[in-house]
Amino acid sequence: xxxxxxxxxxxxxxxxxxxxxxxxxxxxxxxxxxxxxxxxxxxxxxxxxxxxxxxxxxxxxxxxxxxxxxxxxxxxxxxxxxxxxxxxxxxxxxxxxxxxxxxxxxxxxxxxxxxxxxxxxxxxxxxxxxxxxxxxxxxxxxxxxxxxxxxxxxxxxxxxxxxxxxxxxxxxxxxxxxxxxxxxxxxxxxxxxxxxxxxxxxxxxxxxxxxxxxxxxxxxxxxxxxxxxxxxxxxxxxxxxxxxxxxxxxxxxxxxxxxxxxxxxxxxxxxxxxxxxxxxxxxxxxxxxxxxxxxxxxxxxxxxxxxxxxxxxxxxxxxxxxxxxxxxxxxxxxxxxxxxxxxxxxxxxxxxxxxxxxxxxxxxxxxxxxxxxxxxxxxxxxxxxxxxxxxxxxxxxxxxxxxxxxxxxxxxxxxxxxxxxxxxxxxxxxxxxxxxxxxxxxxxxxxxxxxxxxxxxxxxxxxxxxxxxxxxxxxxxxxxxxx
Amino acid sequence: xxxxxxxxxxxxxxxxxxxxxxxxxxxxxxxx
Numbered sequence: 001x002x003x004x005x006x007x008x009x010x011x012x013x014x015x016x017x018x019x020x021x022x023x024x025x026x027x028x029x030x031x032x033x034x035x036x037x038x039x040x041x042x043x044x045x046x047x048x049x050x051x052x053x054x055x056x057x058x059x060x061x062x063x064x065x066x067x068x069x070x071x072x073x074x075x076x077x078x079x080x081x082x083x084x085x086x087x088x089x090x091x092x093x094x095x096x097x098x099x100x101x102x103x104x105x106x107x108x109x110x111x112x113x114x115x116x117x118x119x120x121x122x123x124x125x126x127x128x129x130x131x132x133x134x135x136x137x138x139x140x141x142x143x144x145x146x147x148x149x150x151x152x153x154x155x156x157x158x159x160x161x162x163x164x165x166x167x168x169x170x171x172x173x174x175x176x177x178x179x180x181x182x183x184x185x186x187x188x189x190x191x192x193x194x195x196x197x198x199x200x201x202x203x204x205x206x207x208x209x210x211x212x213x214x215x216x217x218x219x220x221x222x223x224x225x226x227x228x229x230x231x232x233x234x235x236x237x238x239x240x241x242x243x244x245x246x247x248x249x250x251x252x253x254x255x256x257x258x259x260x261x262x263x264x265x266x267x268x269x270x271x272x273x274x275x276x277x278x279x280x281x282x283x284x285x286x287x288x289x290x291x292x293x294x295x296x297x298x299x300x301x302x303x304x305x306x307x308x309x310x311x312x313x314x315x316x317x318x319x320x321x322x323x324x325x326x327x328x329x330x331x332x333x334x335x336x337x338x339x340x341x342x343x344x345x346x347x348x349x350x351x352x353x354x355x356x357x358x359x360x361x362x363x364x365x366x367x368x369x370x371x372x373x374x375x376x377x378x379x380x381x382x383x384x385x386x387x388x389x390x391x392x393x394x395x396x397x398x399x400x401x402x403x404x405x406x407x408x409x410x411x412x413x414x415x416x417x418x419x420x421x422x423x424x425x426x427x428x429x430x431x432x433x434x435x436x437x438x439x440x441x442x443x444x445x446x447x448x449x450x451x452x453x454x455x456x457x458x459x460x461x462x463x464x465x466x467x468x469x470x471x472x473x474x475x476x477x478x479x480x481x482x483x
Numbered sequence: 484x485x486x487x488x489x490x491x492x493x494x495x496x497x498x499x500x501x502x503x504x505x506x507x508x509x510x511x512x513x514x515x
Contacts, residue, residue, distance in 0.1 A: 073494045080501040088508065206491070219490055258509050265505060269498050 004145050007310035011183070011317070012160060015176050019164030022172035032169035032357055033100040033333050034250045043174055044251035045263030050177035050322035051243050052079075052268050053184060055137030056386035058316045061272065062279035063292030064384075066213075069221040070280075076272050078231040080265045082238035087261040090239060091248050093405035095257065097468045098249050101330075102242035102397070103338040109404045111465035112412035113342060118419050119397070120338035123242050124364065126392045127331040131368040133385035134320045134327075137293070141317050144297050145310075154369050157321070162365045165325045165332075166358050170250065173325045180318030181267060187315025188274040190308055191299070195281040198303050208284040216283055229438035230387060236444060237390030240398035242334075243326040328361050336360030388430060388439070395422035395443025399451045405469045407455075414455030422447025 026032050039047070054060075064072045099105045103123065107116035135154045142153020164172050199205045209216050222230075238244065251257045275296075282295035285303060289295060300312035336356040341348055348356065399422065400415040426443030433442065 070491060070494075074490070074497075077494070077497050077501060080498065080505060084501070084505045084508070087505075088512075217491065255513065258512060262505055262509050266502060269502060273495065273498060 002145075003306045004310040004313065007307070007314060008145055008317075011314050014179060015160070015164055015321075018175045018179065019168040019172045022164075022168030022175060025171055026169050029100065029337075029353065029357065031171055033329065033337065034098075034246060035170040035174050037098055037249060038252045039174060039250045039256070039260070040252065041256045041259035041263060043178055044247060044256060045260035045267070046181045047174045047177040047250070047322075047326070048244060048247045048260060048264035049267035049271075050181040050184070050318070051247065051326040052238070052264065052323075053181075053271050053319050054323035054386060055134045055316065055320040057272060057275055058184075058319045059137045059140070059293050059296050060133075060384075060386060061275055062282060062296045065216065065276060065279045066283055066289070066292030066295050069216045069218055070276075071219050071222055071227060072230075073272075073276055075227055075231045075234060076269075078235040079238055079272070080269050082235040083261050083265040083268075085235075086239055086244075086248070087258045090402055090405070091257045091261070092254060093469055094245065094401070095248050095254065096405075100246075100249070101333045101337055102245050102401070103334060104342075105245075106400065106404075106415065107342070109465065109469060110400070110410075110412040110415045111462060112416075115412050115415050115419075116338055117343055118416055120334035120342075122392075122396045122419060122423055123334045124331050124339075126389050126396075127327045127334075128364065128368050128371070129385065129392075130389035131324050131327050131331075131365070132372055133389070134324045135368055135372060138317065138320050140293070140297055141313050141320075144301055145313055151373060154372060157317075158365060158369045161321055161324055161328065162362060165328045165365070166361050169357075170329055173322075173329055174250070176325060177322045180322040183311070183318045184271060184315045185267065187308075187312045187318075188271055188278070191304055191312045191315075192274050192278055194305070194308060195278050195285075195299055195303055199281050199284045205280060205284065209280050212284050212287045216280070223436040225436050226438060229441050232444070233387055233391045233394060233438050233440035236394030236398040236440060239394075240401050241390065241393045242397065243323075243330045245397075245401065246330065324365075328365050331364035332357065332361030334360075335364055391426050391430075391438060391440035391443060392423055394440050395426040395447055396420075398444060399447040403448075403451060408466050408470055409455055409460055410451065411455045411458045411461050413458040414451045414453075417454040418447040418451030421450040 030036055061072070094105070097108060099108060103116040103119035106119040107113055135158060138157035139150035139154040142148055142156060143150045146153070164176060196202055196205055199208055215221055248257055251260050278299060279295060281303070282299050286295060286298055296316060297313065300309040300316070304312055336359070340356055340360070341353060396419040399418050404410050404415065422443045425446035426439040429439040429442045433439065
């Protein structure tokens with residue numbers, strides 16, 4: 001077996017061990033879905049960062065810079081701005097009542113099981129799309145490391161991911177995320193100087209990039225309107241995607257959330273910038289690739305030393321796995337907690353819920369790989385799928401979630417209309433609208449108008465539903481957290 | 484505009500500026 005393969009075997013052993021230990025520590029559903037709600041800033045921030053940084057970062061952004069140029073980098077300034085907004089504006093009100101899932105928040109704030117059902121259905125569908133994009137990158141890595149066909153790699157990665165997520169729940173996800181973040185940072189920090197040295201140092205890098213592919217530094221490969229609206233998609237998506245919002249519930253209090261979110265933001269921004277620079281090296285070293293998504297795995301195998309290359313591939317895998325495991329938690333909880341237990345079988349016993357929770361994750365984890373094997377959703381640039389997912393989530397959740405904790409008058413009918421209308425508008429724009437404006441704009445605006453307009457013409461919410469979220473009222477005790 | 488001008492270096496400056504502002508806010512918030 002090659003050195004690369006050994007590094008991967010060691011990596012999988014660690015991940016499994018964490019899954020096993022987490023299973024022993026998991027006592028109830030609060031542990032299983034939000035890690036007990038007692039995380040500190042380091043683990044809380046690490047899991048947020050690892051969830052955010054996906055194969056989209058390690059494989060996809062390099063792909064986009066390769067095909068569309070450096071101007072895309074500016075889109076990512078919106079990410080630290082978004083997390084600052086989360087820590088300063090959203091978190092203080094959103095976490096006043098702690099829930100297990102985002103759809104559960106929607107039910108509490110909008111006093112309606114129906115709204116919760118819609119939120120869960122939206123989260124489920126969008127998540128399956130996103131997991132697909134990540135698994136494709138996993139297949140690519142498996143093909144390079146073990147020489148197996150990409151389809152096998154996708155199946156194998158899914159099986160490994162499912163194993164540790166199902167047995168260990170959110171506790172396993174948090175600790176594997178922390179481990180995987182360390183691998184990602186190490187991979188990027190060690191690979192960058194080596195890759196830059198390969199191309200003759202920083203100054204010759206820029207000259208060579210320009211002669212190899214002059215378009216990389218040109219402003220205008222992507223229309224400015226598209227760049228700006230992509231930035232908006234990332235901004236709203238970083239605020240309102242369920243896998244990020246539930247992490248706020250996992251951390252123990254507001255000061256911890258502030259520090260955790262800041263720590264995550266530093267990691268995310270640093271990793272993005274380092275990966276960009278490695279992407280530039282790839283432009284020089286491999287100027288004629290058919291797909292930009294291949295650039296990063298190629299740097300790992302052809303440019304770095306065998307050990308560093310293996311670490312880099314482990315970093316790509318970590319980025320993918322840490323994101324998918326968190327999405328499995330979101331989709332699994334949407335299926336079993338929000339849809340099954342909440343709407344279909346509210347009286348389920350504790351033992352039955354335990355099984356349904358785990359079965360939910362297995363189901364939502366298997367669908368994306370089955371879709372891929374049957375040929376659905378292949379061949380797109382990874383980062384474009386990531387951005388579409390972000391836009392769909394942002395179009396449905398940003399307004400009802402952020403608006404819901406700032407405007408008392410917002411009603412359940414408004415929330416339902418905002419979610420459904422927002423996602424429908426984003427879908428339609430993606431299918432038929434002009435490409436120079438990202439789908440998040442019509443999605444967000446439609447959602448905002450419907451949420452606001454429908455709320456105004458429907459009866460105001462009962463005071464007891466909105467009271468916990470507004471400062472004048474006494475905060476209620478947090479359900480779901482052990483005393 | 485061609486060449487790695489403001490567009491390239493500006494991105495690093497912009498990211499650092501946002502992170503510093505975030506940090507300053509956090510410190511201010513904790514002292515309050």
